[in-house]
Amino acid sequence: MTFAIILAIALCLDAVMGEPRGLWSRLPHPAVLMGKAVSAFDRTLNVGAHRRMKGVFAIATLACAAALTGWALQSLGPIITLLGAAILLAQRSLVDHVQDVATGLRQSDQAGRDAVAMIVSRDVSDSTPSATARSAIESLSENFSDGVIAPAFWFLVAGLPGIVVYKMVNTADSTVGYLTPRHAEFGWASARLDDLLNWIPARLTALLIALVGRAAHHQRAIRADAGLHRSPNAGWPEAAMAYAMSIALAGPRSYHGEVSDLAWVNGNGRRDLTPRDIDAAIAIVWKAWGLTVVAALGLGGLIWAF
Template sequence: MLICQDTLLIVVAALVFDALIGDPDWLWRRAAHPVVWIGALIGFLDRALNRDQWSPALRKSAGVVAVIVLLTVAVGTGFLLQKILWQTWGSVVVEGLLASVLIAQRSLYQHTARVRAGFAEGGLAAARRAVAMIVGRDPEQLDEAGVARAAIESCAENFSDGVVAPVFWLALLGLPGLIAYKAINTADSMIGHRSARYNSFGWAAARLDDLLNLVPARLAGALIALAAPLAGGSIRTAFKVMRRDAPKHRSPNAGWPEAAMAGALGVALAGPRRYAEGLVEDPYLNAEAPNHATPDDIGGALTLMAAACGFEAVLYAALALLL
């Protein structure tokens, strides 16, 4: 599908619905979220095709097959839904509402805000419990600054993965593009690990996820940088830090929104971090700034994310008006 006005209007509707409604708990307690269905398919493919006795080369090939199956199901589902919905009255609104389920503006804001609220309501212990819900680090190893940095970094990275990227592929390819992206991104989170079980089998999912996020990650960083003045920062500094430090990140994509966030807030992010599998010795992003992030910096990150979401909606609305 080429970008068209109706698709861009669906994007704007999806962003508005997600900002207003998000993921209502009452609904997903009664029905499985689409990501749960995607995860179930990935789990099935993992059990069926990832055999311990197979060679690394065979397991890598099996991982490629798994990704092909996953994409076939995702794209087919998207085309079917799109065909059905285009025949209904108010299809732009209906598709926007459906697409909003796979966008994470409101839920990302809420999860990050819970960490800041944890500091205020229960101190470091409560903040550690809240941050454990959104990062893979050992929360007991984190002091106040470590918890704050983890929350800010998660907010920045997931703004790209959970908001900008799915919206980008929705705008470019409609519902098939959105569902395909969410399928690959979920596969990367489930099987794209450098572990004995997934180093070969998850290779295809991890590399494809990197490819699909190349443009969205850089767009996410730019949107955060443009919002810098709203958190007391400088657009120029945020862009400078992003361009200079993003390539230092171990991920080809996560460094762009994280470095932009670091420059906009005036704090150092990333650096050495301890995960379940051990210590990661990464360089700091914006290393010349203080690395002692505070709960107030989490508030700044939330302001930047909310503003960047608004800029994104305006961008797509403007494109729709131009077509």
């Protein structure tokens, strides 16, 4: 089987199975092991002088170890490769977590805030229902890129080593890539490498969302608004979702007690959001997922034919 066909099957397997609680209650999830590895380097190397160079060494070592692990597992055959790819994709778990926010908001404002606090890093303690829904849709858009399209892309490029390396770098960025005083130097290399690995996938994600959301004619506006985001990549799927739904995303929010006056994405869009908007965003993501599966099958067919 080609990587494209394996990817299509893995996407479907992840969509059906998600994260089996019975399995991961007994075994550590690969993402948890990656997080522990990053934290170990953080504890031992993120001290004293030359922290930036130590961070470069850390992510280079982690990426090499990830590549070797992926290569070793892939050498065991296509079934292991398939299972490994399915485990490292996150469509079902992403959708389930975001759906929990809509379900929570339908129960009470606080239930919605509690649910969205599980998937975002911003302060949502005083979040209005509309702001809670907006946070969930933004998280859905960004994490569809990070958790589904980017891993799928790097699996197509380099098989299991590619997806394992990507997940390791993405985990490192989530752990030490924040611009905090402790990690500003040590996490620099992880953050920049994560930006590089997500450059193409983020734009592919925006294209997928725009196509299924019938917003392709807004490509210039999507490109312009994506550039307003503080991340070089996260703004692309977020802008595409905003224009696909004719809503405003981003805007001011609070991090660690400080309000960041961030620009609005599609600022002229509707700002009063409800759980129904979360449902609509999830539907768009499922359609984009389906288009990805079809594209993988088509690519696999072409490779097989030629």
